[in-house]
Amino acid sequence: MSIWEYANPKKFMQTSGLVLPWVAGLSALCIVAGLVWGFFLTPDDYRQGSTVKIIYLHVPSAMMAINAWGMMLVTSLIWLVRRHHVSALAAKAAAPVGLTFTVIALVTGAFWGQPMWGTWWAWDPRLTSFLILTLFYLGYIALWQAVEDPDTAADLTAVLCLVGSVFALLSRYAVLFWNQGLHQGASLSLDKKENVADVFWVPLVVCIAGFVLLFLTLVLVRTRTEIRARRLSALLARERMA
Amino acid sequence: MFRLLTRDLRLAVRAGGGFGLGLAFFLLVAVLVPLGVGPEGAVLARIAPGILWVGALLACLLSLDRIFALDFEDGSLDLLATSPMPLEGVVAVKSLAHWLVTGVPLVLVSPVLGVLLNLPVQGYGWLVLSLALGTPALSVIGAFGAALTVGVKRGGLLLSLLVLPLYVPTLIFGAEVVKRGAAGLTVGTPVLLLAGITLGAAALLPFASAAALRVNLR
Numbered sequence: 001m002s003i004w005e006y007a008n009p010k011k012f013m014q015t016s017g018l019v020l021p022w023v024a025g026l027s028a029l030c031i032v033a034g035l036v037w038g039f040f041l042t043p044d045d046y047r048q049g050s051t052v053k054i055i056y057l058h059v060p061s062a063m064m065a066i067n068a069w070g071m072m073l074v075t076s077l078i079w080l081v082r083r084h085h086v087s088a089l090a091a092k093a094a095a096p097v098g099l100t101f102t103v104i105a106l107v108t109g110a111f112w113g114q115p116m117w118g119t120w121w122a123w124d125p126r127l128t129s130f131l132i133l134t135l136f137y138l139g140y141i142a143l144w145q146a147v148e149d150p151d152t153a154a155d156l157t158a159v160l161c162l163v164g165s166v167f168a169l170l171s172r173y174a175v176l177f178w179n180q181g182l183h184q185g186a187s188l189s190l191d192k193k194e195n196v197a198d199v200f201w202v203p204l205v206v207c208i209a210g211f212v213l214l215f216l217t218l219v220l221v222r223t224r225t226e227i228r229a230r231r232l233s234a235l236l237a238r239e240r241m242a
Numbered sequence: 243m244f245r246l247l248t249r250d251l252r253l254a255v256r257a258g259g260g261f262g263l264g265l266a267f268f269l270l271v272a273v274l275v276p277l278g279v280g281p282e283g284a285v286l287a288r289i290a291p292g293i294l295w296v297g298a299l300l301a302c303l304l305s306l307d308r309i310f311a312l313d314f315e316d317g318s319l320d321l322l323a324t325s326p327m328p329l330e331g332v333v334a335v336k337s338l339a340h341w342l343v344t345g346v347p348l349v350l351v352s353p354v355l356g357v358l359l360n361l362p363v364q365g366y367g368w369l370v371l372s373l374a375l376g377t378p379a380l381s382v383i384g385a386f387g388a389a390l391t392v393g394v395k396r397g398g399l400l401l402s403l404l405v406l407p408l409y410v411p412t413l414i415f416g417a418e419v420v421k422r423g424a425a426g427l428t429v430g431t432p433v434l435l436l437a438g439i440t441l442g443a444a445a446l447l448p449f450a451s452a453a454a455l456r457v458n459l460r
Contacts, residue, residue: 146391160390174415177432
């Protein structure tokens with residue numbers, strides 16, 4: 001039993017079909033529980049009032065925006081090294097989901113920043129990095145769309161993903177160098193003394209778990225769709241040959 | 243290798259179009275910005291480093307698709323790929339040719355445009371140095387974008403979308419060098435970082451570009 005068994009599309013479809021309802025259900029449960037808990041059952045912050053509650057959407061989506069790119073990096077590498085089509089399709093499927101999370105993080109951040117910082121947008125390192133990340137996602141998706149042959153597209157986007165990752169990291173440090181931030185630092189780390197208070201922390205963790213599962217659900221659904229689309233085009237091609 | 247370089251240079255100069263276009267664009271930016279922003283010297287002096295760097299970057303972007311597109315269309319790229327010279331070398335030489343044709347003229351003309359934009363005196367040396375250090379990175383990164391999109395019809399928009407985020411670190415450090423230099427501050431750190439980006443990109447990206455080209459020529 002090894003993980004490479006799931007590189008077989010048939011095996012992947014079987015297993016993901018079995019797992020999908022559970023992941024989807026669990027994700028819905030976590031998100032609903034986390035958001036209701038966070039929105040209605042936690043006290044308002046003494047300075048920020050109820051605006052602080054947007055954290056339950058902002059932080060999980062921002063985390064997933066970065067992790068989605070990480071997942072695309074891993075699947076792209078697997079495609080380049082082992083040529084498993086499911087892996088390339090999973091990377092393709094993850095990109096729009098990651099883009100959506102990035103946009104959600106930017107928009108919720110703007111909604112929070114308007115009353116708190118007095119501005120929708122500031123050229124803060126974290127905000128700028130996210131804007132650049134949006135551009136990377138857009139370029140990646142556009143390249144998939146533009147190249148017609150699926151294998152060529154998979155190869156080119158995989159190379160772009162590798163190079164893009166290096167440059168995304170470079171940009172992250174470049175913008176840190178360029179401007180000092182307005183954005184607060186990390187406040188969820190396990191090893192730091194000063195964290196968000198427990199009342200906020202527990203529903204937030206539930207929300208993050210929900211978003212991770214949501215990401216997994218969406219990627220599985222989209223990968224399955226891609227595999228079916230690939231099968232369909234193969235059938236059509238075979239019919240045309242006959 | 244040297245023959246390929248001279249061939250590319252000759253083509254770029256004689257075929258017209260690409261050679262002067264970037265330079266003209268750079269000039270236009272430097273002339274139009276004061277007309278748009280207003281003639282106050284203090285304001286212009288403050289924004290000059292950024293404008294000059296953004297102008298150079300966009301001027302470079304303009305001619306990127308010509309690095310491989312023409313050779314791809316008439317089939318000479320296939321010949322180059324099957325020649326004994328490694329494809330990585332071809333990419334490196336073509337990036338070098340692009341830099342000599344677009345980057346070097348930008349570097350040479352930038353002090354003149356600095357005058358137009360009222361750049362403080364102590365900034366000129368740093369402007370030339372930062373452009374000389376940074377524009378090779380723009381060409382190498384651009385060659386990577388061009389290699390990715392060479393098979394796409396009308397890939398110009400796609401090319402700029404792909405390359406723009408890759409240009410961010412170079413732009414930030416390059417403009418920072420000029421900004422600090424013009425303000426009379428120490429510039430060691432951004433100069434070193436800029437040089438690091440250029441050297442790193444020139445050393446590693448030709449391999450990625452060659453991989454992309456091989457996929458596109460398959």
